Amino acid sequence: MSNLEFSKLKIILPYNLLAEKLVLSSILTIPEAILLVSEKLPIDAFYLETHQIIYKALLILYAEGKTIDYINLITWIQDHGFLSKIGGSHILLELLNQINNGSNLDEYIGLIYEKYLRRSLIKLGEEIIESGYLTDIPLETIFAKIEQSFFNLIDNKSTKHLISVEQGLQQIIREIEQGLKIPQTPGLKTTFIQLDILTQGFQNSDLIIIAGRPSMGKTAFAFNLAKNIAQYHNTGVVFFSLEMTRQQLLYRLLASEVEITSTRLRTSRIKEKEWFQIHKIISKLSNLKLFIDDTPELSVNDIKLKIKGINLESTKKISLIVIDYLQLLEGKDQNTNRVQELSKITRALKKLARDLNIPIIVLSQLSRNVESRINKRPILADLRESGCINFFFKDKFINFNKLLENRILYCWTGNFVSKQKIFNIKFTGQKPVYKLKTNYGWSLFITSNHKILTQKGWKKLNNITLNNLISTKLLLSIKFLAYYSKAFITWDKVIKITYQKLAPVYDLQISKYSNYFVNRVIVHNSIEQDADVVIMLYRDDYYNKENPKQNIIELIIAKHRNGPIGSTKLIFDPKFLRFFNT
Structure with missing residues (x-):
C-alpha cells in the first residue's frame, strides 16, 4: 500500500487533541513552560498542522528573546502568512481561554509523546509493507534498513547512550577507515x-x-x-x-x-x-x-x-x-x-x-593571583580562584597515601551530605599556609585565596575575620545521619587565623559538586572540572615592556582531557586585533 493509497483511506492516526491544546495553552499563559516542552517534544509530535505552526512560532519567539503572548504570536503568524492556515485568530483565542493551571503539564506532554510514537510506529509499518513489494532490492538491505528505522524509533533518553562495545568499536573502525581515505583533523579546524x-x-x-x-x-x-x-x-x-x-x-x-x-x-x-x-x-x-x-x-x-x-x-x-x-x-x-x-x-x-x-x-x-607573582604566566589554579588545601587535621598530617587510595570525600548538596569520588589530585607547589581555628576546636590549613562557606556566602580566607560564622559538620553517628541527613550542618565561629609556614598544598577535583568537607569545614571546589580543554592566553610584552619579542601571544593548553597539553604561539596584530601563525 503506497503513502497515497494509505492517505486516501482517511484514517485518523492516534493523537490527543485536548492534550495538544492544553500544552500550547500552558505555554501561552505560563511562558516559562516552553523550556520544559521544548526539551521533550519535537514539532511533529503535534498531530494537527495548526498546532505544529503555533508551536514552531512559539519556539522562534522565545529563541529571538521576544515575549510570548497573544499579540506577538498572532503578529508572527500573520507576518509569515499562516493565519488562514491555522483557521483564523479565534483558534489562538480558544487556546488562551482554555482552562489550565499547568500543574499537570508533564502528564499532558507524556500523552502527546505517546501518540507521536504510535504514529511513528504506524508509519514504520507502512514502510515495511512497501519494502516487501520491492523485489529488486536484496532482503538483507531491506532488513538492515528496517532494523535501523526500528532502533531510531525506540531511541529515547533512557536508551540512546546504551551501546555494546561491539557497536562502539565498529563505529570507531568506520571513522578510522574514513580518515585513511581522506586524512583530516577530526574536529573543527581553527586554521591556527x-x-x-x-x-x-x-x-x-x-x-x-x-x-x-x-x-x-x-x-x-x-x-x-x-x-x-x-x-x-x-x-x-x-x-x-x-x-x-x-x-x-x-x-x-x-x-x-x-x-x-x-x-x-x-x-x-x-x-x-x-x-x-x-x-x-x-x-x-x-x-x-x-x-x-x-x-x-x-x-x-x-x-x-x-x-x-x-x-x-x-x-x-x-x-x-x-x-x-x-x-x-x-x-x-x-x-x-x-x-x-x-x-x-x-x-x-x-x-x-x-x-x-x-x-x-x-x-x-x-x-x-597572576598579578601577585613574579612569573606572570597563568597556571590552571588561576582559573579556579579556589586556592589549595594543606592536609592537616588537629595539627597532624593526614595520611595522603590513604586519601589517594580511598579517593572519597563528602560534599554538601544543600540538603544533605553526599559521598563523592575524587578523580584528580594535583600537587600545586609550596605556598604560604594559614591556620583557621573554630570555636568548636576544628582547624583548617589552607592558602589565603581558598573559599570557605560562611553565613554570608562563599568568602576567601583573606576576607574572613574573627567571629565570622562558617559552616561545619556536626559530629553525629553514621546511624543518626542515615535518618536525619538534612539536619547536621551548623555554624561555627572563627576564633583565630594565623600564618603557619610555606607548605606543600594540593588541589582536588570531585565528580559532581562544587564543594567538599575538609576537617568538617565546607570548602569550595573547582569550576574547571567540567571543561574538556582549557586554553590560557599570555602576552609577555604586556608585563615586560623591554621584551624584544613584541606582539607574541602564547596559547597555553593547561588541560586537555583527550589529548596532550602544551603551548603554542601566534603573532598578534594589536592594531586590527588579528592573529597569525608564527
Whole structure:
C-alpha cells in the first residue's frame, strides 16, 4: 500500500487533541513552560498542522528573546502568512481561554509523546509493507534498513547512550577507515596550525574554556576563532557577546578584514579606493553563517532555545557556540551565591555541548593571583580562584597515601551530605599556609585565596575575620545521619587565623559538586572540572615592556582531557586585533 493509497483511506492516526491544546495553552499563559516542552517534544509530535505552526512560532519567539503572548504570536503568524492556515485568530483565542493551571503539564506532554510514537510506529509499518513489494532490492538491505528505522524509533533518553562495545568499536573502525581515505583533523579546524595539531580541532560535545587576564585579547581571539571556523568549514557559528555590542564586534571584524582602524570606520574617514574595498569585503563576509547575539542577560537555557530557533530557520545547522564570557551568564537560582552558581553553569554548559553534540567555547576571567607573582604566566589554579588545601587535621598530617587510595570525600548538596569520588589530585607547589581555628576546636590549613562557606556566602580566607560564622559538620553517628541527613550542618565561629609556614598544598577535583568537607569545614571546589580543554592566553610584552619579542601571544593548553597539553604561539596584530601563525 503506497503513502497515497494509505492517505486516501482517511484514517485518523492516534493523537490527543485536548492534550495538544492544553500544552500550547500552558505555554501561552505560563511562558516559562516552553523550556520544559521544548526539551521533550519535537514539532511533529503535534498531530494537527495548526498546532505544529503555533508551536514552531512559539519556539522562534522565545529563541529571538521576544515575549510570548497573544499579540506577538498572532503578529508572527500573520507576518509569515499562516493565519488562514491555522483557521483564523479565534483558534489562538480558544487556546488562551482554555482552562489550565499547568500543574499537570508533564502528564499532558507524556500523552502527546505517546501518540507521536504510535504514529511513528504506524508509519514504520507502512514502510515495511512497501519494502516487501520491492523485489529488486536484496532482503538483507531491506532488513538492515528496517532494523535501523526500528532502533531510531525506540531511541529515547533512557536508551540512546546504551551501546555494546561491539557497536562502539565498529563505529570507531568506520571513522578510522574514513580518515585513511581522506586524512583530516577530526574536529573543527581553527586554521591556527600548531593549535590544531595539539587539539586535533575542537571536538563535538567538548566544553572549551579560554581564559586570561584583562587585555590579553580573549574576545579578539575568540571572535577570530568563530570567524575562521565559519569561513573554513562553511558552517553555522553563534557568538554570544554578553559584554560587547554586535555593532562593536562588527566594526572589529570589518576593520581587521579591510585593514582600516575602527576609529576611521566609525568617523567615516574613508578614501575613495578604500570605499570600494569595503564593499567588496562586506559582500564576502555576508556569506558567512556567523550569528552574533548581544543580549546582555542570558542563561544556558536561553542559549539552548536560541540555537534551536536558528536551526529551525537556517539551512545550515550550528556547529559551534562561543560565549563571551562565563562570569556574565545568568544562573537558574538567583538566591544562591555566585561561586556555586558558576559551577552549576559550567556543568550546564557541558551538558548542553553533549545534548547538541557540538563544541562550546566559553571565555573566562583569571584570578588576580597572576598579578601577585613574579612569573606572570597563568597556571590552571588561576582559573579556579579556589586556592589549595594543606592536609592537616588537629595539627597532624593526614595520611595522603590513604586519601589517594580511598579517593572519597563528602560534599554538601544543600540538603544533605553526599559521598563523592575524587578523580584528580594535583600537587600545586609550596605556598604560604594559614591556620583557621573554630570555636568548636576544628582547624583548617589552607592558602589565603581558598573559599570557605560562611553565613554570608562563599568568602576567601583573606576576607574572613574573627567571629565570622562558617559552616561545619556536626559530629553525629553514621546511624543518626542515615535518618536525619538534612539536619547536621551548623555554624561555627572563627576564633583565630594565623600564618603557619610555606607548605606543600594540593588541589582536588570531585565528580559532581562544587564543594567538599575538609576537617568538617565546607570548602569550595573547582569550576574547571567540567571543561574538556582549557586554553590560557599570555602576552609577555604586556608585563615586560623591554621584551624584544613584541606582539607574541602564547596559547597555553593547561588541560586537555583527550589529548596532550602544551603551548603554542601566534603573532598578534594589536592594531586590527588579528592573529597569525608564527
